[in-house]
Amino acid sequence: MTTNRGSRPLLLALSLSAAVVAGVALTGGAVAPAAAAGIGWGDCDAALKPLPGQRCALLSVPLDYADPDGPRIELAVSRLPSTRPEARRGTLVVIPGGPGSSGVQRLAQKGAALSAEMDGAYDLVAFDPRGVGGSAKARCGLDDADRWMVTLRSWPGADGRIDDNVARSRRIAEACARNGGPMLRSLTTANQVRDLDRLRQALGERKLSAWSVSYGTYVAAAYAEKFPGRTDRWVLDSSNDPDPKRVARGWLEGMAQGADDRFPDFAAWAAHPDRADDGLRLAERAEDVRPLVLDLAARLDREPRASATPGVPLTGAMILQALQQALYSDASFPAFARLVTEALDPAGEPVLPRELAGAMPDDVAAITVGVICNDVDWPRSSTRTFERAVAADRERHPLTAGLPVNVTPCAYWKGGAVEKPVRVTERGPSNILMIQNLRDPSTPYANGLRMREALGERARLVSVDHGGHGVYLGNGNACGDRAVTRFLTEGVRPAEDVLCR
Structure with a gap:
């Protein structure tokens, strides 16, 4: 997850540094924030190095969902429209890793490759979670x-x-x-799930499809648990253990085994x-x-x-x-x-x-x-x-x-x-495809299997005999890439869990 900077997980538990995105704001100040009735897209700041056709906006959401009429904050959102409107079947949201990674930046980095794979099937959309990039910050x-x-x-x-x-x-x-104040206390996975659903509403979509990576898979799993009927085709790339009693604490502990699993790849290369x-x-x-x-x-x-x-x-x-x-x-x-x-x-x-x-x-x-x-x-x-x-x-x-x-x-x-953290269960539609490297230093394969177990018959798992963090469009494994692309574009999953060598 190339390096896949936009999907790097939390610094305390999993990752490199969170990306600092200075260039996701709208240029010219002429475009209003997104509202529930729709989103007013404008030009992205040039510092983002946006792709041709990539557009940016601001989405207004409650600071505290328990007080919906109280203070509001703005989230940076971005879209890369379908290149073939006649083939469009919906919206695919790119859910970044972290906590602390930018979805807007990841769309700029991966959007061209993803667009080529999707061949017009989706508008590609991403947002910076609260606290990240062009969205409201805590300190x-x-x-x-x-x-x-x-x-x-x-x-x-x-x-x-x-x-x-x-x-x-x-x-x-x-x-x-x-x-930190209320803004810091608002930085939770539960609020990122709620913010994602506000984005769905603003886009006017009944359902979303998703490609989530690393920590983003936990966000995606939590969304599928809270809003199962609003998920279409759901991809979890590089998952970790969703145990609600541990969550990030368990992810941090798993890093030790992940390093041991992965180091032999580097040793063979270096010798x-x-x-x-x-x-x-x-x-x-x-x-x-x-x-x-x-x-x-x-x-x-x-x-x-x-x-x-x-x-x-x-x-x-x-x-x-x-x-x-x-x-x-x-x-x-x-x-x-x-x-x-x-x-x-x-x-x-x-x-x-x-x-x-x-x-x-x-x-x-x-x-x-x-x-x-x-x-x-x-x-x-x-x-x-x-x-x-x-x-x-x-x-x-x-x-x-x-x-x-x-x-x-x-x-x-x-x-x-x-x-209270969400408990991921097998209750819900069977529309999830997981993909996982066998030798991942950040989300170890054994921890990914715990997510697979939690989801039960809702999911199928594509395991890839490769090292590194992040699989789809990240390590050149044609078998794994093909499985994800076919699922997102044709709705076809493997009949059972499979291994790509």
Whole structure:
């Protein structure tokens, strides 16, 4: 999920950085926000790099659906109309990952390929969830030091200590409670589901079809649970465990197994003789790549290296975070191998990935923690409990070094879950197609099977013998792409679950 930036999942649990979209606003200010009676489409801001024919608008929705006549916020929405109106059968909504990814940006990135596959069958539509991109933002007022990816994510200290993580998590939770207000509390999956249905109404559609990715599959599953009669052809690409008692906490823990499942793909690539010509061959044998990377991380934790970014040294946590990012896509392997070779070279000056070279904006940090902490109650465990969990997980899964079970701001979140999480069930129409890579670092295959089990006879699963995060139009597997395209355009699903090799 190419890198598929628009589908990258939550920073605390699954992902790279959430996309910052500056260019989804309407140009000229002449187009009114969308209303229930319809949407007034206008030109997209050039900074979005919109596709030919792509249009943008603003959709007005309640800040709090329990107070429909109260304050309202605006969401950025975008549409790529069908190129063959005579063939059009409806609207396909593109539901991004995250929490924190932009649907409008993803439509700009994937719209051309998706349009070619759909051959005019749909208008393609997407929106930026509240808190994201061109939509209304929340802010926590976090210090710069707390908004770096390797600090907002709870990487333990070099020796496994979590004292800094505990203090930072408390500080972030307190700042969000003090500064976030109603906008921050409105950042929930339940509200994204409601916002999606408001978009359906504004489009004048009785039903929607959908292509959802990563965290977006949870949104899509929750929508299908709440509004089963309003779903047409529903695709869940790279699903995670929908257990309502855990949700994002379970997704975070699954990242450890996901990294273990995926790393052998990188090791085989990095040990291949073809890498030597580019200076990127890390070892002669694939089995030697993992200890090399772990040894480098340990050395950098003891003695960080100066990087090409002034004042920002390369640490072991940064190497492991860069690895998590690289595992999302084969296309990212060269950049990570280059970072490793630069760090191993005594005369080298490692060039940090952009996501690790500076603090993320406060509104991006807010959406990153807001949804996952608002969606479900997290355990209020003692520091000692977290210490024991981190120590055990570091032993079992050194590639993630205890991060997946470490303390997060959600452990100190004020007010707990906003609403009771949805339970995904097999009640509803049998109109869902799931697709899942066997070696996904972010939404592990075993967790995808839990979504499959929850949906029962409502779904069919296409498993793809491939690594990386995101399947459809993402990794070149013709069998998987063909299955999704045929379902969306012809309504034909496999009669039973299938494996694409």
